[in-house]
Amino acid sequence: MRLIAPCSGTYYQIEALEAPRYARFFDHVIAPEALAGVLTPGDCLFVPCRTPAQRMIAQKDVISQHLAKGGTVAAMGESHSELWLPHVTFHERPTNWWWWLEPGADLGNRVIASDHPLMRDIGKPEITWHLHGHFDPPEGTDVLATDSEGRAILYLDEVSTPGRMVVTSLDPIYHHGSHFMPATTRFLDRFLPNLKVWLQE
Amino acid sequence: MRVIWLQSDLDGPPPTVAAHAATWIISQAELSVTHLEQAGGLVTGRPLDQNALLALRPAIEAFLDRGGRWFFNGHVVRPLIDGLAPFEPMAMPKRPDFDQTRLAPHPIFDGIEIGKLETNKGVAGFYGRGANPMPPGAIAVTGLRGGTVPVDWVWCRPRGGRVFSHAGNDLGQMGLEWGLAALLQTRILDWAAGGACLCD
Numbered sequence A: 001m002r003l004i005a006p007c008s009g010t011y012y013q014i015e016a017l018e019a020p021r022y023a024r025f026f027d028h029v030i031a032p033e034a035l036a037g038v039l040t041p042g043d044c045l046f047v048p049c050r051t052p053a054q055r056m057i058a059q060k061d062v063i064s065q066h067l068a069k070g071g072t073v074a075a076m077g078e079s080h081s082e083l084w085l086p087h088v089t090f091h092e093r094p095t096n097w098w099w100w101l102e103p104g105a106d107l108g109n110r111v112i113a114s115d116h117p118l119m120r121d122i123g124k125p126e127i128t129w130h131l132h133g134h135f136d137p138p139e140g141t142d143v144l145a146t147d148s149e150g151r152a153i154l155y156l157d158e159v160s161t162p163g164r165m166v167v168t169s170l171d172p173i174y175h176h177g178s179h180f181m182p183a184t185t186r187f188l189d190r191f192l193p194n195l196k197v198w199l200q201e
Numbered sequence B: 001m002r003v004i005w006l007q008s009d010l011d012g013p014p015p016t017v018a019a020h021a022a023t024w025i026i027s028q029a030e031l032s033v034t035h036l037e038q039a040g041g042l043v044t045g046r047p048l049d050q051n052a053l054l055a056l057r058p059a060i061e062a063f064l065d066r067g068g069r070w071f072f073n074g075h076v077v078r079p080l081i082d083g084l085a086p087f088e089p090m091a092m093p094k095r096p097d098f099d100q101t102r103l104a105p106h107p108i109f110d111g112i113e114i115g116k117l118e119t120n121k122g123v124a125g126f127y128g129r130g131a132n133p134m135p136p137g138a139i140a141v142t143g144l145r146g147g148t149v150p151v152d153w154v155w156c157r158p159r160g161g162r163v164f165s166h167a168g169n170d171l172g173q174m175g176l177e178w179g180l181a182a183l184l185q186t187r188i189l190d191w192a193a194g195g196a197c198l199c200d
Helices: A011-018 A053-057 A060-068 A172-177 A182-200 B015-019 B033-038 B050-054 B057-065 B181-192
Strands: A003-006 A028-030 A044-047 A072-075 A090-092 A133-135 A142-146 A152-157 A164-168 B003-007 B023-027 B041-044 B069-073 B139-144 B149-156 B162-166
Touching: A003 A182, A011 A172, A011 B050, A044 A182, A053 A060, A060 A072, A172 A182, B003 B181, B015 B023, B015 B181, B033 B057, B041 B181, B050 B057, B057 B069, B069 B181
Parallel strands: A003 A028, A003 A044, A044 A072, A072 A164, B003 B023, B003 B041, B041 B069, B069 B162
Antiparallel strands: A090 A133, A133 A152, A142 A152, A152 A164, B139 B149, B149 B162
8 A cells, every 4th residue: 555646846745745754654756747557556646735737637547547446546735636536526716814813713624524534633723724625525425524614625535436536625735845834734744644544444 | 038937837827927028938848958048037936846947957057157047936945056955944933033124125126115025914924934045155135034034035156147046935926915916027027038136
C-alpha cells in the first residue's frame, strides 16, 4: 500500500512533500507526467492541493485505469478534481479568509463522521481555516465533513468506480507548504497518518 | 523588448498583463531555450514548476548574462541559478512582524502607500512570511519584522542581468482592495522590459 504523490514542482508542494515533517508518508514523489506504468492497484494516488489542473487532465486515462483496477485516489483542495476525476461535481465559491475577524465568528465546518478511520483525532479546529467550495457527492458515498450548510467538503466515494476516491475542497498542503495557517498543519499531522493506516486495512 | 509571462497553471494572465505591449505568454510546458534567447524579460509566479525550470538552469543563466531581467514571485526551493538559496520563513511570526518597511525606493512601488500592501481584508501574511536569502550585492527593497527580513530585493548580477525576488504570493495580486493589483502588474512588466531600476 504505497502513497504516491504527483508533484508539480511548486514551492508549496515541494516543501510539504519533501520536508522532514511529512516526507516519510510518501513512498514515491514524481512528476504527474511520469505516472504511467507506476501505479499498482494497492496504491493511493495522492494529488496535492493546487496541482495545476492541466497536469492531471493529461493523466485522466492513467487515473481511470487505476480506479478501474480498484486503486485509490485522494484529491486535495484547489486541484480541480472535477476536471480529471469521474463523478465529481464541485461548486466553487468566493473565499472568505477574513471570517474569523468578527467576534464569535464560526466558519461552520463540521466533522460528521468522527468514527471513520480517516478522521481519527480530527475535529472542528483541524478543518477550520477557510473554504473554496463544496461538492454534490454521488448517492451512497460517505460524507466525512461538511460546511455550515451541511454540504460535503470531504467525502469518500467507494460506489462510483471499482476503486476509491477521497475528495476534499480543503487545501492544507498549499497552506502548510507556504508556512501559512497552522490549522492546516494540525490537519495534516492527523490526516496523513490516518490515510496510511486506512490504506493498510 | 519581449517579456515572457510564464503560465504554469490552467489560468491565463489577468487582463492587464495580457494587454501589456511587452507580454509574451508562454506555457511552462512549452518553455524552451529558444524562447529565453528571444526574450529580454521573464516573470514567474506562484505555480512555477521549479523542478522543470531547474532543467533550464544554463539557459536562465545565459538569459541573465545577456542582460535579461527576471521577476521571481514565491519561495525558492531549488537552486535555479547561482546566487539563489532556499526560502527562510520567519520563525513564529506575530502580527507586527508583517508590518512592512521600505528599505529602498524601487520604482515598482513609487507612490504606493506601503500600508496598503500589508493586509488583505484586514488579514496580514499574504504578502510574505519570510525571505529568499539575498545574494551578495543585492539591495533589500521591502522588509518584514522591523525591516530585518528582506521579503523583496533586487539583484544586479555582476555577470549581467537583474533578478527581483518577491518571496510571497504574487506581487501582482497585492493591494486588491485598493485597486493596486493592476498597477503593480504593469510596473512589474515595465521593469522586466528594461524599465527604471535601483541599479541605474
